[in-house]
Amino acid sequence: MQSTVFTPWEDPDAKPLIRFQNVTKRFGTFTAIDDLSLDIYEREFFALLGPSGCGKTTMMRMLGGFETPTEGRIELAGKDIVGVPPNKRAVNMMFQSYALFPHLSVWDNIAFGLRRDKRPKAEIEARVAEMLKLTRLEKFAGRKPHQISGGQRQRVALARSLAKAPKLLLLDEPLGALDAKLRQDTQFELMDIQEKTGTTFVIVTHDQEEAMTVASRVAVMDEGKLIQVATPDRIYESPANVYVADFIGDVNIIEGRATPGEDDTYAIDWAEGEVPLQATSATRFDKGQTCYLAIRPEKVTISTDRPEGAVNAVQGKVLDIAYLGNLSTYHVELPSGMVIKAQTANTRRISRRSFTWEDPVWLSWTVTGGVLLAG
Amino acid sequence: MNRLSWFNTVSLTLGFAFLYIPMVILVIFSFNASKLVTVWAGFSTKWYGELLGNEAFLDAAWVTLKVAVLSSSIATVLGTMAAYVLVRGGRFLGRTLFSGMIYAPLVMPEVITGLSLLLLFIGIGLDRGVLTIVLAHTTFSMCYVSVVVSSRLVTFDKSLEEAALDLGCSPAQAFRLVTLPIIAPAVISGWLLAFTLSLDDLVIASFTAGPSSTTLPIKIFSAVRLGVSPEINALSTVMISIVTVGVIAASLVSKRSMVRQQKDEQEAARAQ
Numbered sequence: 002m003q004s005t006v007f008t009p010w011e012d013p014d015a016k017p018l019i020r021f022q023n024v025t026k027r028f029g030t031f032t033a034i035d036d037l038s039l040d041i042y043e044r045e046f047f048a049l050l051g052p053s054g055c056g057k058t059t060m061m062r063m064l065g066g067f068e069t070p071t072e073g074r075i076e077l078a079g080k081d082i083v084g085v086p087p088n089k090r091a092v093n094m095m096f097q098s099y100a101l102f103p104h105l106s107v108w109d110n111i112a113f114g115l116r117r118d119k120r121p122k123a124e125i126e127a128r129v130a131e132m133l134k135l136t137r138l139e140k141f142a143g144r145k146p147h148q149i150s151g152g153q154r155q156r157v158a159l160a161r162s163l164a165k166a167p168k169l170l171l172l173d174e175p176l177g178a179l180d181a182k183l184r185q186d187t188q189f190e191l192m193d194i195q196e197k198t199g200t201t202f203v204i205v206t207h208d209q210e211e212a213m214t215v216a217s218r219v220a221v222m223d224e225g226k227l228i229q230v231a232t233p234d235r236i237y238e239s240p241a242n243v244y245v246a247d248f249i250g251d252v253n254i255i256e257g258r259a260t261p262g263e264d265d266t267y268a269i270d271w272a273e274g275e276v277p278l279q280a281t282s283a284t285r286f287d288k289g290q291t292c293y294l295a296i297r298p299e300k301v302t303i304s305t306d307r308p309e310g311a312v313n314a315v316q317g318k319v320l321d322i323a324y325l326g327n328l329s330t331y332h333v334e335l336p337s338g339m340v341i342k343a344q345t346a347n348t349r350r351i352s353r354r355s356f357t358w359e360d361p362v363w364l365s366w367t368v369t370g371g372v373l374l375a376g
Numbered sequence: 377m378n379r380l381s382w383f384n385t386v387s388l389t390l391g392f393a394f395l396y397i398p399m400v401i402l403v404i405f406s407f408n409a410s411k412l413v414t415v416w417a418g419f420s421t422k423w424y425g426e427l428l429g430n431e432a433f434l435d436a437a438w439v440t441l442k443v444a445v446l447s448s449s450i451a452t453v454l455g456t457m458a459a460y461v462l463v464r465g466g467r468f469l470g471r472t473l474f475s476g477m478i479y480a481p482l483v484m485p486e487v488i489t490g491l492s493l494l495l496l497f498i499g500i501g502l503d504r505g506v507l508t509i510v511l512a513h514t515t516f517s518m519c520y521v522s523v524v525v526s527s528r529l530v531t532f533d534k535s536l537e538e539a540a541l542d543l544g545c546s547p548a549q550a551f552r553l554v555t556l557p558i559i560a561p562a563v564i565s566g567w568l569l570a571f572t573l574s575l576d577d578l579v580i581a582s583f584t585a586g587p588s589s590t591t592l593p594i595k596i597f598s599a600v601r602l603g604v605s606p607e608i609n610a611l612s613t614v615m616i617s618i619v620t621v622g623v624i625a626a627s628l629v630s631k632r633s634m635v636r637q638q639k640d641e642q643e644a645a646r647a648q
Contacts, residue, residue, distance in 0.1 A: 067538055087541040100539035104557045113553075114543030148640040165543070 007217060009042035018043040018201050024073035026059055033059040035225035046195050046202045048216035050209060056225040057205045061171050065094045093167040097174040099158040101146040107157050108142040114165045132160040135194060152183050163198060172204040176211060188214045209249050221245050243374050246295040253341050255294040259286035267373060269294055272337045279312045282373035296371035298344035303331055304363050311365035319360045333364055399616060406609035413604045423610040433611060436595040440575060442506060443591060447513035448570035455521025456563055463529040481519045489516055490583030504586035512584040517570035524569060528562035
């Protein structure tokens, strides 16, 4: 059966659109990108995610042609593009500040790149009209950038960068300047436009929720290195290490020592005088090796009594309750002083809150609920 | 409207009196019927009439205008280029030295600038005339243009130029199509500054002017040495009016564009 799921990165014959080969970029003595190799495939919506200063913007600027790598090769559709100036690349960029030309109208901003190619007038007009329609800006074609709202400016920037139908579109923190509600709507709009145009998108963001929402694959970066490149669900459910687990979403990390059992099961000694915790792991741990059990708060069940037959159960008392409307997060303090977060969905509108501050409670999770990490 | 306290009223009156009384007296006496500058003998505009018939003054005015237009235009081109390289050129060898050196003429005594230019022109055998004044004025007003333009370029969002490159512009096209239109107000005010400086200059012009190319300030200065005549008052009043009209026009234009921009932004916010 032919799979319709879009996963070119699992196909060994697929040719990547972009290929970073052992790329290093240094600014003076500072190494921004450290011997990094990465393949990005056509039609992907690829997110570079990391804290500020991790090198994600440098990666994007190298793709745009605004920085040259100190060492290594960057290929676009099989050709080395190192040294090709930005105006000679089939790559367009949407800038964080939008960089709309303030002296030109919305229409002229979108037509700017097409005019540089000396395309016939009728073709330019048709293409600009198409872009205005795609981004729902028809009404604002005659306005100047300072005469429209932030969200509209963002769409003009997108339309302008898409007008030349680039092979690759780079988006530098494209939604950073929008408020939360507008940002969510725009995320879906971006995905929609990416699907309609079939363009490969590479987005740079420090917002993990945004990366998870829009991207087909996410690369988590830190200090110029790729920590993990995977689909959003794999990044979330099977993080490669404690850094990724901690960076993406909320997590409880319990440090302990592993003792191998049967069927990839490990017993983890985590506190003096406590029953060892049970977890499975595909990667091998030696007896006595230090390990970290990462458990997402929503995988932890909170109850008054010890649940029957629970593999992992610990007792504590409620320290704090964060009510978020759809969810409630309980901070539970264990006798050792460690705080574990447990999350429950508030599925009923009217219900008595079962637990309150200082209540003694049991926390439990299954043997596969947590991920065992080496570091 | 707030009423001013007596202290503020006094400060305001004293300050403005200090600034404007000399000019007001000059303007009043330009309408004096008497030939004696300090004795009032009734209202008359005859000195303005005589001014129009004075070939020497008209010639000097024409030279001054030519010099001011030419030198400020050349200074604007050179000053803008210098500012662009110093702000945008990145860190090249000797950048700090160059940016320090371009501002040095701002604090250099005019006498020294004038003298060194005179020596240069004599050295290369260039006859003194309109050309030498233009060159001299370009030299000293260029750094003023460069200061004005570079202060605008520093706040200029560099990603605008990058966006132009990204959309297919060569660096020269990016400058012409994006940078220049946006920094145009700074370039224009740089030009105006250079123009006024050239119009006002006495010291450098007197070093570099030839016998056939006297500028208005030189003419006025030498005429005053023979005694102040009401004709000079009339000429000065004309110059004051031109400058006043220019300043008011410039501020009106900038105020109108500011008001329009504010209105646009309010509308945009409402449309959200």
